[in-house]
């Protein structure tokens with residue numbers, strides 16, 4: 001059996017251990033230290049934002065953002081439906097109610113049309129959401145101009161979940177820097193990883209400074225241990241941040257590798273009627289974290305599930321597109337706004353989509369094996 005080909009796995013650049021060694025040499029094992037400060041500054045500079053705070057996970061960063069926006073029990077928060085559960089779990093941590101917004105076809109991300117309807121109805125009902133969480137799926141930025149315009153019109157703050165889109169751009173501006181807050185993830189399968197971790201970013205330095213306070217148990221300025229508000233233990237360790245500093249040095253290289261993988265799939269499947277690769281909206285640049293395509297059921301008889309099983313038999317990892325959150329048992333009964341009455345885009349993408357192996361360490365020969373198998377299966 002050939003070596004397993006993975007969807008996306010850690011890919012070290014080589015300098016990570018230098019930063020970790022330095023932390024060991026100076027006994028900056030914990031709690032914070034120069035790697036945390038360095039990683040925060042270097043990431044903020046890379047995406048072009050004022051301030052960043054390193055966290056123990058991307059989920060934790062979303063939780064902090066919602067807390068900083070004063071989300072409380074009974075509030076509502078809008079969220080993209082086509083995403084990983086981590087985008088919405090923190091809404092539940094705070095006792096708030098998620099309202100899910102459908103995707104639109106050109107980005108697979110939040111539909112401005114559905115968002116407009118949801119905001120209009122919320123305003124009419126006298127309860128606007130405390131925040132809108134906009135996800136940038138598989139590296140592709142959402143239609144940020146339209147979304148920001150709507151949210152600004154209703155004065156609702158935006159949290160950009162850029163966990164999957166670090167390094168991507170929208171009209172030249174880095175993904176994750178459009179809303180009041182942006183978040184990134186350095187989980188093991190993301191485009192760069194720290195083994196686990198996240199980052200909260202904002203142009204508002206005061207809010208980021210407040211997030212550091214909340215993330216370290218919200219300890220008041222006093223000699224003794226005094227606390228006036230609920231805090232968390234969400235800071236990134238100095239060892240982990242060392243990995244992040246090394247990884248940031250190779251981020252652009254990883255993006256180039258991921259994009260090359262996507263281009264090879266796109267070229268190989270170009271002539272196959274019924275395969276559509278994930279689009280890239282004009283004036284955006286996707287990091288192509290995962291190469292994703294849809295199989296048109298009217299033209300191709302094999303289902304995504306059957307194809308995933310066939311690839312698995314050949315020791316190749318692939319997976320379906322995220323199951324929309326409004327379809328999850330956990331969120332039964334939550335409100336959902338479709339793109340159009342007769343077109344639920346996220347459900348269509350879930351039923352027909354497949355994420356292909358996109359590991360940046362994958363060789364051209366390995367990718368050719370994947371391509372040949374797919375062509376044969378079809």
Ligand SMILES: *Cc1c(COP(=O)(O)O)cnc(C)c1O
Pocket residue numbers: 056057058059060083084086087135161163164184185186187196197198
């Ligand atoms: C990975 C991911 C997260 C969560 O990040 P963690 O660091 O694993 O907590 C959030 N949102 C999306 C869309 C993700 O893909």
